[in-house]
Amino acid sequence: MPRAKTLQSPRIDPLLLEELTDADPSDLLARRAHEALRFAPSAEDSRALTGADIPSIDLSECELGGLDLSDTRIVDSRMRETRLDGVTASVLAAQGADWRDVELRSSRIGAIEVYESTWNSVRLQGCKLGFVNLRGSELVDVAFEDCTIGELDLGGATAQRVGFAGCRIGLLEASNCRLTDVDLRGADLDVVRGIASLKGATVSFEQLMTLAPALADELGLRVE
Template sequence: MTTRSARPGRPHRTQPPSFDFDPSRLSGLASGDAGAFAAEQFEATAYTDLALAEWQVGVGTTIDGCRFTTLELGSWTLRGSRIVESAFDGADVPVVSAARATLRDVDIRDSRFGSIEAYDGAWRGIRFTRCRLGFVNLRATELLDVAFEDCTIDEIDLLDATARRVAFDGSRIGALNVGGATLTDVDLRGADLQEVVGMTGLRGATISPDQLQLMAGALAELAGLRVED
């Protein structure tokens, strides 16, 4: 008996994230002081060396075209708020509460975050570079054009998330949960990936041959295969 295989279609090349925002354009901004910050002047303003026990951004508030350099917070709450075309350099925040927040064209560099609760949100055009991230909760969040470059991530939860053109170049991921996720052009080849939870949710992701070998046992178990010598 012969088995006919389906004719292969034209191979689809994994599409990288695409970014329109250039943080170098954030020049000539008004210099913000403590008074401007307290007055929530969050448009076309540059803030430097902010150290606060807590920063609560009101629901519906928009941070637009701002640059924050050396931001130290005990906690940061921005539930239901928006951050647009802004940059963060050298942020250190143990706790971030960002459920249902919208981030568009945001550049984050050389920063450290403990837990990030950002479920039910929308991220578009977001770049993390040389950042240290603890637990990142992106459950049911929509991600489009997101990059983690040279980052260390303890755990990232994409349960029921929708992700398109997301990459992890040069990053280390302790655990990745993709249960129920919808992935398109999610590129894991550049990541040192330690553990995957919800293996069926990896459909639509791109992995390297080495990663495939590491996942072979879990994939065989998922397919109901018994591997014996």
């Protein structure tokens, strides 16, 4: 009998940011490259970027801390070795993102639109997220840790080596997604849509029992 394939965990190196230069958030300009900078709000104004339209920003070895990004548009952003720490937003538009070696931690976001994005080596830690739209995205080596997520939309997404440790997910939309080494065992799942597309994911026995009615309904099974 062939051995069961070993589940692969996300491969994410620690993000070390050193010798960053403090910069004013207003210096974040569209279609510009920014490197080795720390953007934080002044004591007088944490809303310097609220409602800002700064598409195609390019951040390398940067940190954004304590900023209110409500209604901020950073569509088609490119981030490398960058941390977003303690940011808040009602809605953050970041669709078409290309993020590699990025951390989002201790943040509260009502809705983050990151559909049709590419995430590689991304860690989300200690965040409260109302709606995460990753529809049609490509995820490789992504870790959700100690996050509360109201709705996670992975419809049509491709995900490889993705984990959910200590997470709570109200609704997981999985229709037409393609999963490899996706570990859902650490997630408290309330509702799953598109459950037949969870092939390639790993669940616990307890989760399987909870998902069984939805799985039977999806497959048209009659249970008596």
